[in-house]
Amino acid sequence: MSLSQHSFAAVTDLFHQVSGIRLADTKRALVIGRLQKLAQDAGIDSLDRYVEHVVSGQDAAETRRVIDKLTTNETYFFREPQHFELLTELATQASRTEPFRVWSAASSSGEEAYSIAMVLASQIGARGWEVVGTDLSSAMVETARRALYPMDRIRETPLAMVKKHCLKGQGDYQGQVLVSRELRQNVRFQCANLTESLPDIGLFDVIFLRNVLIYFDAKSKPPIVKRVAANLKPGGLLFVGHAEPLAQFDTGLRTVRPAVYERA
Ligand SMILES: C[S@@+](CC[C@H](N)C(=O)[O-])C[C@H]1O[C@@H](n2cnc3c(N)ncnc32)[C@H](O)[C@@H]1O
Structure with a gap:
């Protein structure tokens, strides 16, 4: 699935508003990879339409799924x-x-x-x-x-x-x-x-x-x-x-x- 520049900006702006974290252009492949499965699960076969749905603010649960997916959670016991x-x-x-x-x-x-x-x-x-x-x-x-x-x-x-x-x-x-x-x-x-x-x-x-x-x-x-x-x-x-x-x-x-x- 592809993601337009407009949708990339829209979804990373939303993520920035909620988490305070700005995802740079270099993270584009990562964002596409993480959103694809969510779009499929939501039954939407276009990433741009999926992002449009999420940023519309009408589906709080889906917004939460996107925020969860875009955070980086790498960790393990006794790190550092x-x-x-x-x-x-x-x-x-x-x-x-x-x-x-x-x-x-x-x-x-x-x-x-x-x-x-x-x-x-x-x-x-x-x-x-x-x-x-x-x-x-x-x-x-x-x-x-x-x-x-x-x-x-x-x-x-x-x-x-x-x-x-x-x-x-x-x-x-x-x-x-x-x-x-x-x-x-x-x-x-x-x-x-x-x-x-x-x-x-x-x-x-x-x-x-x-x-x-x-x-x-x-x-x-x-x-x-x-x-x-x-x-x-x-x-x-x-x-x-x-x-x-x-x-x-x-x-x-x-x-x-x-x-x-x-x-x-
Ligand atoms: C890489 S993990 C770090 C885990 C652990 N502290 C460690 O050092 O292994 C980063 C965590 O920060 C959380 N995070 C990102 N933005 C946050 C925010 N604005 N408020 C609270 N937690 C946030 C993410 O959800 C993620 O679980």
């Missing part, structure tokens, strides 16, 4: 392990008078949030901590709640954690792992758009805002970082992806080490 090493230290030193709280902002399908939970469970125990995962995509939030993953996603997970927290699937679930119910009890997921005012989810000791800033232009990054960092407890730490340094932006945060910032 330096952050998990630091989290281990922080959790060890945590005061036990109030729960140690961590937010995975842009949690995608949940692997980051469950990796955090594995570290907290090993350092703090079954209780006394909480992880909140949020994402723009409702489909990703659903996947995260299901907590069922292809085996490949746990490739970087320490073996002891796999043994303790992952149940290997059998029969129809061969090749998949389910995160244990015990671990899931202290992890919750909900939708939140980082470009809008955020839900009231409280203050956190650590916030993971990783591999999402990379999709925003330079102007959009500081307000997102400030909005997210406002949810840090005093002295709390913000982790960003190692490919997303913030030093050149005015965020009001202090650099602690590469990809780690502190709320003063």
